[in-house]
Amino acid sequence: MKSKLEPLIFSLLVLAVMGVVPNLFAAAQAGYAKFSVLGKYFLIPSVLIMVILIPVIYVRGFHQLTGQIMAGLGGGLLGTLGLEVVRHSGFLLGGMPGELPKLMGVLLLDQFAQGPDIWSNLAGWGYHFWTGAAFGIIYTLLFGKGSIVKGIGYGVLIGIGFMASPAALSLGVGLFGANFGWGFPLTVTLAHVAFGGILGFFVKRKIQQAPNILDRVKTVYSK
Secondary structure (H helix, E strand, O other), rough: OOOOOOHHHHHHHHHHHHHHHHHHHHHOOOOOOOOOHHHHHHHHHHHHHHHHHHHHHHOOOHHHHHHHHHHHHHHHHHHHHHHHHHHHHHOOOOOOHHHHHHHHHHHOOOOOOOOHHHHHHHHHHHHHHHHHHHHHHHHHHHHHHOHHHHHHHHHHHHHHHHHOOOHHHOOOOHHHHHHOOOOHHHHHHHHHHHHHHHHHHHHHHHHOOOOHHHHHHHHHOOO
């Protein structure tokens, strides 16, 4: 028997699992643990948990919530692709110091001394796109159907968070790229505008109606 509480519990569980993913690299760069260790104990489990959770939520009959999660996942992946077009263009024009996904892959496989290879590149890009998917899922659970404007605002906030995080500082550019020049914050901001805009557009078109997390809380406590 289904209850009004179940969708809220599932939503909070998904938010908790996906909320960990984007912070792993930053936590590693802040010195809390090696990225390879965090990948083993948090990144891989996050993928496995979602592989199990999504069909469980669907089988329980919460098709609307399942649709939200899948729309967020798809929008996040497409948004990351758009982000990469802008980021790579900025890199070629001198607005970025290096290929961050390749660095993440080297650290994720704990082979900094050996340098990047095909497996570390796959691992780094895999983490990068899974992070985008995580942000996409979080977006649709927080904002429901949302809008392009909300998506862009969300993307810009992610970009600001990145530029102020240990992940950006690990590139040697300083806070908000102060040591690298105006090209870094411009590239990061435009890349995340692309991410948020694509995410917002995709989710808005993909789902007809979807409650956000506050709506689900209200549903639980309504008579």
